[in-house]
Amino acid sequence: MRSRQKPSRRELDAAEAALEQAQTRQQREVRDVEREIEALVRRRRELLRRHEAERDELDAGRERARRDYEGALRAWGKWYLSGKNC
Numbered sequence: 001m002r003s004r005q006k007p008s009r010r011e012l013d014a015a016e017a018a019l020e021q022a023q024t025r026q027q028r029e030v031r032d033v034e035r036e037i038e039a040l041v042r043r044r045r046e047l048l049r050r051h052e053a054e055r056d057e058l059d060a061g062r063e064r065a066r067r068d069y070e071g072a073l074r075a076w077g078k079w080y081l082s083g084k085n086c
Contacts, residue, residue, distance in 0.1 A: 079085060
């Protein structure tokens with residue numbers, strides 16, 4: 001009678017180790033992407049705040065320019081209609 005050797009776990013152990021390594025790497029990659037997303041969300045929030053502040057400042061400048069123009073236009077109209085432009 002011929003003796004059989006106990007089956008080797010080598011391939012199974014290697015496959016399990018590869019799976020464990022892949023899971024560890026994948027979890028790390030997901031964590032890295034989550035951190036990148038969080039950083040992008042913070043950056044987006046900051047950009048939106050800056051954009052809003054810039055729009056507010058530009059809008060205020062436009063309103064000042066409009067008031068100045070309309071005031072100057074009224075003054076010019078009074079001068080023009082007064083007949084002193086001849």
